[in-house]
Amino acid sequence: MARNSRTMDWGFPRWRAYGAEREAARVRMCDRDGCDKPGDRPAPKSPNSRERWYFCEAHAAEYNRNWNYFEGLTAEEAAKREAQERREANGFAEASHYGWAGPGDGSRSRDEMRALEVLELEADADFEAVRIAWRRLAKSNHPDVRPGDADAAQRFQAIQAAYDVLRAAEERRTWKGD
Numbered sequence: 001m002a003r004n005s006r007t008m009d010w011g012f013p014r015w016r017a018y019g020a021e022r023e024a025a026r027v028r029m030c031d032r033d034g035c036d037k038p039g040d041r042p043a044p045k046s047p048n049s050r051e052r053w054y055f056c057e058a059h060a061a062e063y064n065r066n067w068n069y070f071e072g073l074t075a076e077e078a079a080k081r082e083a084q085e086r087r088e089a090n091g092f093a094e095a096s097h098y099g100w101a102g103p104g105d106g107s108r109s110r111d112e113m114r115a116l117e118v119l120e121l122e123a124d125a126d127f128e129a130v131r132i133a134w135r136r137l138a139k140s141n142h143p144d145v146r147p148g149d150a151d152a153a154q155r156f157q158a159i160q161a162a163y164d165v166l167r168a169a170e171e172r173r174t175w176k177g178d
Contacts, residue, residue, distance in 0.1 A: 030055050
């Protein structure tokens with residue numbers, strides 16, 4: 001029986017696609033016990049470690065949801081590390097007007113989500129619902145309606161700040177859309 005020594009490389013340039021070897025491709029399986037899907041999403045085993053787990057998409061999402069990047073650090077160390085990483089990642093901040101690196105589906109930032117919580121709204125509330133909630137809460141907590149109530153004044157300031165955040169985000173969205 002003749003041995004097949006023929007190759008797909010017919011000189012220069014290389015005529016076949018890179019990564020198109022004849023050998024079987026090695027597929028790493030998901031590290032989650034009992035999962036039989038390919039594990040193509042690396043995740044760190046512990047903070048500051050080079051060792052990685054390799055999960056499928058569903059298990060990577062579950063792992064990341066429970067991941068606490070600042071676990072084991074004091075509040076001061078966590079604040080210091082966050083400030084350092086913000087300084088080092090300023091290139092991403094410069095590109096924020098392109099809408100990159102947003103949380104989740106990219107529709108709302110973390111600040112917008114906090115503002116929606118202050119206004120007692122769901123994450124998918126439109127701006128008309130924001131305006132209605134803002135007016136309702138501002139009227140009930142306004143210092144003129146509740147004179148001398150320090151808690152109401154503080155809530156009113158938080159409501160105003162939340163509305164300002166959401167209004168600015170809405171203006172950015174409508175400006176992008178035009």
